[in-house]
Amino acid sequence: MAKCKDYGLATVFVCLCLFGVFSVPVTAALKKYQFDIQVKNVSRLCHAKPIVTVNGMFPGPTIYAREGDRVLVNVTNYAQYNMSIHWHGLKQYRNGWADGPAYITQCPIKTGNSYTYAFNITGQRGTLWWHAHIFWLRATVYGAIVIMPKQGTPFPFPQPYREANILLGEWWNNDVEDAVKQGNKLGMPPNTSDAHTINGKPGPLFPCSEKHTFAMEVEQGKTYLLRIVNAALNDELFFAIAGHNLTVVEIDAVYTKPFTTEAILLAPGQTTNVLVQTNQVPGRYFMAARPFMDAPLSIDNKTATAILQYKGIPNSVLPLLPQLPALNNTAFALTYNAKLRSLNSPSFPANVPLNVDRHLFYTIGLGINPCPTCLNGTRLTASLNNITFVMPQIGLLQAHYFNIKGVFRTDFPDRPPTPFNYTGAPLTANLGTNSGTRVSKVEFNSTVELILQDTNLLTVESHPFHLHGYNFFVVGTGVGNFDPSKDPAKFNLVDPPERNTVGVPTGGWVAIRFRADNPGVWFMHCHLELHTGWGLKTAFVVENGKDSDHSVLPPPKDLPPC
Structure with missing residues (x-):
């Protein structure tokens, strides 16, 4: 290629x-x-x-x-x-x-x-x-x-000598779709992955994997740009390189104020660009990735490795392993995310909506529903504002564009029907979870503030949420219940990070803002594939503007039929 x-x-x-x-x-x-x-x-x-x-x-x-x-x-x-x-x-x-x-x-x-x-x-x-x-x-x-960037437009950071793509993933030894089907029959999660991978390879810490290690050769005294993607299905991942610091310069294709760190954290769906200076003694150094999980859930601590190898160093030299944060190091995760700031320069401004037209508050819940066809008689489920999303049998955008009735409803609630102590003692019962294909209609060019609140329904857990069709500004985040009387005063409305995927902290909340200037139907969902399948998703129907230049384009002739 x-x-x-x-x-x-x-x-x-x-x-x-x-x-x-x-x-x-x-x-x-x-x-x-x-x-x-x-x-x-x-x-x-x-x-x-x-x-x-x-x-x-x-x-x-x-x-x-x-x-x-x-x-x-x-x-x-x-x-x-x-x-x-x-x-x-x-x-x-x-x-x-x-x-x-x-x-x-x-x-x-x-x-x-x-x-x-x-x-x-x-x-x-x-x-x-x-x-x-x-x-x-x-x-x-x-x-x-x-x-x-456009021709003639430089990076807003030192020009790297070379670049490399680093894609973090998960691997199942058996067919992953078979594992999912088996889990659905039981009403339980499928088996966790058998390995994590870096560029499709798990590295030498796994059995039988000597030939399956990604290696990147570098020259001493150079600066390299690593484009890192967390493509894992269900795991937030730490990433580090032994002996080398990482300078963060971009997240989710948006430039950031640079800062240097020993390790980074990516939720599924997120991307991070870092600069690496090859200023160490020539040798072989492990790049490594492993999960972050600070919820009371079982997880396999699988570490994927790749090798950063200085030019001229033989393969017989034993690589050094980086000191990754502990599996449940919440303090590192919160501190790292707090350092992320938009560049907010004249060339790359942070156009944060300062006035809000629509205030939304969505609670994230897990639950157990009856399931007559499941071997256990019950099925784990997930919901936003106590609504488990049901996938339609026809594309929502088609139904919206052609005004096909009966496919979806536009009455998704702006806030939960039953307020409660969201992150208090664990609640083991649903609060009236309903199932349906319900979406939220948003006026074109209106400004939206959405609070995503984790709850302790069954358990607290971190949830990476992805919004299609938009970037948004992460103006605030915190642990515990969002306080509408105090927390907005702490919002960063100057240089908040701009993203398309954000992690809702375990037992906490995150506040995002965006301008609804892209008409159409746009999915929003947890990027943990497990939770998406359980119904932790919804969509926004953004109405057309007043003229054809601000309206949904006609569908292509080869659009797949249902």
Whole structure:
């Protein structure tokens, strides 16, 4: 896989980008990619198994583009599963048809069929990623998106000597979809993953994995940019490099005020760019990733490793292992996240909504519902404001655009129907959980403040929430119950971090703000695949503006049918 050399928009050029697909500039550069989704036998750990891959690669190919480009990705599905691809963090202005979540903005691509995702990259640069957005298939169907700044626009930090993509993931020795089906039959969570991975490889701390270690060769005295993605399904992950500090310069494709740290923390769905100076004694140093979990839940402490290897050092040299934060180091997690600040420079301002038109308060709950078809007679469930979301059988965006009745309701409550002591003593019963396809209608260009409050229904737990179609500002966060009389006075309205995915702290809350200037239907969900499957999700229907330039675009002719 080679990155196209850019000769500038004034010159018509042809170069091999990915798998024989050519790139030709028009008024802006046009990038074309072919994604063939297949089932391949891939050997990891101690045996081979068939997995779903894109173009035979695991992880899948990186999409390289530049701010201002138009990208076309033709996805052909050869796997036995229906498929959809989400371009995580791309705003898709007026163009939810290219967003990708199955049954939200499209029906899935059926086996043997194709669909072309066509989208513009406007006002964004940095590291994002793409992944399957149906079932648990993103366990193996994912890859990076690297968006370079416009020609002639430098990074707002020292130019790195080289770059590398670091994709953190999870691995199941058995078919992950079989594990999910078995868990659903029992009404319980499926088996946890068998390993964590760095660029698809677990590293030498796992059995039978000597040949499955990612290694990155570096030269002494240089600066490298690492584009790090947490593609894991269910685990927040610490990441560190032995002997080397990391300087954070970007999160979720938004530049930050730089700060240096020994380790970083990424929730599933988040990306972080760091600078690494190779200023240590030449040798071999482990890069490592392992989970963060400060809730009273069982988790396997699996550490994935890769190797940062100085040029000229033989492979026989034993790598040094970094000192990662403890599995339940809440203090590190809170301190690290508190250091994240938007750059807020003249070139990259933080346009935080200062006045709020719509105040929303959503509680996050886990529960146990009756399940006559489950072997245990009950099923674990999840809810927002006591509503467990039910996936429709037709895309919500289609139903909205064509005014198809009976697919969804727009009466999702702005706040929980029954207030209670959200993070007090554990509550083992549901508070009237209802199931339904209920969404919230939002006026175009209105400003929204949303408080996401964790609760102690069954247990407290951290929840990474992703909002499609938007970035938002994380203006406040805290542990315990949100206090509307005191906490807003502490909000950061100057340079809060701007993200597309935010972690709600265990037993705490987070406050986000955004301007609803992107019409369409936009999914919001916990990015723990386990909780998404249990119903911890909803959607916003953002109404059209007053003219056609602020209205949802017509659907493409090849939109997959239901």
